[in-house]
Structure formats: C-alpha cells, structure tokens
Amino acid sequence: MRRRTVGIKRQLLDQNLVSGIGNIYADEALWRAGLHFDRPGDRLTLAQANDVLTHATTVMQDALGRGGTSFDALYVNVNGESGYFDRSLHAYGREGEPCDRCGTAMKRAAFMNRSSFFCPVCQKPPRPRRKRA
Ligand SMILES: [Zn+2]
Structure with missing residues (x-):
C-alpha cells in the first residue's frame, strides 16, 4: 500500500490488493481513521496504513454483527431482509x-x-504533490 502513489480508497477497493472491502465500508474505515479517500498510499505513515486496515476489519465485523446495511445487496439474510448497520454509519x-x-x-x-462521503475537517484532502524540478 505504502509503495503505491494510488489513493488510499482506490487501494482498499482493489480486489487484487485486499479482498472484500466495499464502497460503504471503505468510507467508514477512512472516517474512523481520519484519512481522506484520495490520500496517496506513499504518503501514509506505517501507523496510518495499519490503522485504516484495522478499522476496515472492525467496520466489517460490526456490520456483520448487525446484519449488514440495507444498501448492500450482499448482506441479506435467508428471508431476504437487510440489516440495520446503516443506522450506525458515520460517513456513507x-x-x-x-x-x-x-x-x-x-x-x-x-x-x-x-x-x-467524508468530513472535510477530520479527513483533510491531501496537498497537491510537488512537481520534481
Ligand atoms: Zn469531522
């Protein structure tokens, strides 16, 4: 992750890199970690990279525990009912x-x-990359 210049959310959704994190859960993990979705991977500290992955794990565990979100077609129970994790969402x-x-x-x-979805104060957009001379 930290070797790539690609934005953090794009990496979280990249199934070749990490599997199973959806759009809603990526937004929640980034909100919890206080990171803007477009922060380049190579501008994350090791602690921030670990933090966002830990949050992604706990967000999905929380969501599964509550039956998922009603926006998410993946999480319907055997009766076709959706969960109510969307009431706990901070970002999406x-x-x-x-x-x-x-x-x-x-x-x-x-x-x-x-x-x-993001908070412009808690999740500051990255500064533009400086051009090399
Ligand atoms: Zn905020």
Whole structure:
C-alpha cells in the first residue's frame, strides 16, 4: 500500500490488493481513521496504513454483527431482509449532516462512478504533490 502513489480508497477497493472491502465500508474505515479517500498510499505513515486496515476489519465485523446495511445487496439474510448497520454509519450517505466527531457538515465527492462521503475537517484532502524540478 505504502509503495503505491494510488489513493488510499482506490487501494482498499482493489480486489487484487485486499479482498472484500466495499464502497460503504471503505468510507467508514477512512472516517474512523481520519484519512481522506484520495490520500496517496506513499504518503501514509506505517501507523496510518495499519490503522485504516484495522478499522476496515472492525467496520466489517460490526456490520456483520448487525446484519449488514440495507444498501448492500450482499448482506441479506435467508428471508431476504437487510440489516440495520446503516443506522450506525458515520460517513456513507450522510452528505450535509453533521460529522459525528466534530459537527462539520459531511461532504460527498464523485469517486469511480460512485460516491465518497467524508468530513472535510477530520479527513483533510491531501496537498497537491510537488512537481520534481
Ligand atoms: Zn469531522
């Protein structure tokens, strides 16, 4: 992860790199870790990289424990009912609502034909990369 210049969320969704993290759970893990979705992998500290992966694991464990989210077709039970983890989401689908950590209005950005939800204060966008001379 930290050898790649690719943004962190793109890496979390890359099935060749890590398997099974969906769009909703990537947004939650990044919110919990306080990282912007577009932060390049090579600009993460080792602690931040470990942190976001740990959060991705716990987010999915929490979600499974509550039967998943109703947006997520993967998580329906044998009766076709969806879970209610979406009530516990801090990032996904919360554009304009206050951040659960700092109260700032959450933002949404277009991302790979989908959306990324993030707090502009807790998850600061990366500074543009300096061009080499
Ligand atoms: Zn915040």
